[in-house]
Amino acid sequence: MEFTLIIILIIVVLFIFNNLNSKIQRLEKKISELTQTFPEKSEQLTEKKIAPQNGNQEAAFKTSFENTVHLQETEIKPQKDWVTPIFDFFKQNALTIIGIFTLVLGIGYFVKYAIDKNWIGETARVGIGLAIGVGIIVIGHFLRKNYTVFSSIITGGGIAVLYFTTTIAFREYHLFTQNTAFVITCCITLFSIVLSYYYKSEVLIIFSLFGGFLAPLMISTGQSNYPFLFTYLTVLNIGMLIIVFLNNWKSVGWIAFFFTNIYLFYWTSEKTEIISICFYIITYIIFYIFALLDYYKKNILSSWNILMLILINFSSIIGLVYIFNKLQYEPVIIFPIIFSFVNGFLLFKEYRRKKFGINYSVFAGITISLLTAAFALQFKTHLITSVWAIEATLLLYIWKKSGHSIFKICFYVLFPLVIIAQIFTWVKYLDSQNLEIILNPIFLTSFVTAITTFFNIFLLKNYSEKETTSFFENLFSVVSYTVIYFALLLEIIYHISEKPAAIIWNISLLFSIYYLFILLLFRKKLEISKTLQTGFIYLFILLLINHVSFSGLSLVSGILVKKISINYYFLHLSYLIPFVWTGWKIISQTDFFKGKFSYWVIGFILTFVISFELYHLYILGNAKNLSQSYSLIKHFNILYLPIIWAVLASIFIYIGLKKDIPEFNKVGFVLLGIMILKLYAHDVWQMDNVSRIIAFIILGIILLLSSFTFQRLKNIITNLVEKKNESVEDENSQSQ
Structure with missing residues (x-):
């Protein structure tokens, strides 16, 4: 009964669709006839111009001026960003995508219902799934001439049905072996790629590529056979490279890069093997060629090509150096050096041609960054933190040179990750023992992060030509100076950790006071905004109060009980140098005294410091x-x-x-x-x-x-x- 009702509903839907389609075709035919009958009037309506009348020259001039301005605005209108076409695609084809997804789910529920009723057996179920998938592809084939995008999505849905049917036949029903299932999925992938190339459809190749990269997961039995897997992925990536070369579909390469790196990093972390180095190098070559296709064709590097160059260099370094460290091979800097020579060759090529534009800056930046990473890794710095810090600065540098906002966005995404990675690096101070002063992996990593962060501040300042500084820029400066501060402070605390708490606290506050003093002293060269200068002065005063009162009292108590030498009190008094200099030179040259409240602050801090220090001495x-x-x-x-x-x-x-x-x-x-x-x-x-x-x-x-x-x-x-x-x-x- 239910099966009969479903058949009737399908027939009714097809009948209604057929009637609507016939009416639409008749309407299109009438519009075509009307256009052919009145071509002149149609052109007059579309090309009608506003002519000035006698005695109305002022209005005519105004209209002409407005049209000219509108034309200029149209000419200089900036191009849409890369996100807009994606949203436009989903907005225009949302119903189609939802429809094919719903159809696939409906077919799945119907097959499940038929299975629950024992209408069909396991082999018949697979046959139905394959037949439905092929049927959907055939429908898409016949719709491709008049409805290109629609037919691509329909065909992609049919390919998805074939993938899932093969997966279910292998994993649930065990109708064939894993090798057979893998061959079938490869055939589906090859068929879909050939079909997408034949149709010239980027949408279809994206569907095909998703299926190709997800196929190993669909037929996985939980047993790791990574060499076989990456041989398959290498073949798939080479096919991708050929398609991009023929049709310039860059989205295909990015999808392949994303999936390939997920597989590579998972393999590297789960089972570190020397053979994986070969696949890292092969992947590097494939995607490096992908990033340079436009460079060799047109001698240009788009923003996406530059971003791919950065990502493929640094993602490969992370994987390869991790393998070398895990397997204890030396030297770990061999691959950063090799990659720097590759980019250095392209840099030398640009230099020979006397072209010092964006391409030259990109290759120079990547080469210098790779050499910097090599030296940092040679000193046993922590891999992820150092590489990400250098990569973030490189992104910012290229953004400054090229002006492409994509690099700014990537920098703002990566920089917080650098800080998080650096925090995890600092945590290792708690478990480390007998670290050398300065020449230890934790501080050297912090030093790399501090140096790159310092360069980031200058790159951002030099890029912005605005007189006023935004809240976000001030926040970035504060975060950057804080990272540098903790990089130095934690190293100091580690090496004095065996001292009494009063000495640790005193030296920490003394360092903090001098750090803020240096920032205020070089505020003009560092181009610190007036808002931050005022904030730093108030923070300086708070630290000074803490240092003079609580820290000073604890130090005096320690001296009286003979646990601390009197020399530490003289060290404590060294804060008077930045205190006097700040009050005499710095504060008078800033906007600190614009408010009446500032005079009360100065009066309070002078009374406080003099009273406490005379008390200590007494x-x-x-x-x-x-x-x-x-x-x-x-x-x-x-x-x-x-x-x-x-x-x-x-x-x-x-x-x-x-x-x-x-x-x-x-x-x-x-x-x-x-x-x-x-x-x-x-x-x-x-x-x-x-x-x-x-x-x-x-x-x-x-x-x-x-x-x-x-x-x-x-x-x-x-x-x-x-x-x-x-x-x-x-x-x-x-x-x-």
């Missing part, structure tokens, strides 16, 4: 052990700290008046108020009589001297202003 100079320091701390806070704050407050007020900076005046008076509040609310009740007398006398003298100085300064400033006003009035009277 403790180290008077305490003999840790327990004795507790009473000295209380004495310093009560007696000396108010005096220090009073002196600093006076200095801030003096600078504010002299330099006419009201914010410094406010800082000074606020600090003075805090000192007086602390003195009268807390300190005075904790002092003994002698200390109270000394404190009040010293503070009184300081305040009186400060007040006297301010009055004198105020009078001087008032006199200068009056004299200036008088001179201006005299000049005005003389001019009148």
